[in-house]
Amino acid sequence: MPDVCDPSDPPPVIVRTDRLTIRGWTLADAPAAFAIFGDPEVTRYLGNPTPKRDVADQEVTLRAVIGQAAKIHPLGFWALERRLDGQVIGSALLYPLADTEDVEIGWELRRDVWGQGYATEAARALTELAFGPLGLARLYALIEEPNTRSRAVARRLQMTFVDRTSQFFGREFMRFVLEGSVLEQDRIVD
16 A cells, blocks of 8 residues: 555645645535536546546545655646635646656546636646745646636746647647747747
8 A cells, every 4th residue: 555644744836826726625624626527517627537436436536646746756746725615626637648748737627617717826836836946947738628627827827739649648739838948938028
């Protein structure tokens, strides 16, 4: 069995924004995670689109995520906690893409908070982390074409469409890229 954190341990904070704390998952987050990943409208565009069956199923996944965290650190798959009320409302990730040297950026939100700017806020914070302290050169987003909300987030991040690929998850995705140099040029112009 993988080494997992005690559910009562405070999760590691990755970064804070005005409205969000991006932090590690704990087993105590299973009900909140199930509210996200048990919803077929949320999961339909994910790499694994099958929604979780129940909180126990979600807890099994969280155990695996927590157990894998040290192996992929400083990258990760993190909870998005709303600072206003401490609720976990989504997740965000910087994750190694299988069989490549590339890193994916991604976001998922509970349906009732869609359209409030949380995905863009979290993704911007993760791009700053990726291109700043982590020193990454580029990030990729894999987005299914019908997922217009995620495509809009990619546009707000200044991501560029690269191509369509079926290399990951057995389905076709639009592949977007964000070069760290693009953000650096924007900072110089400002």
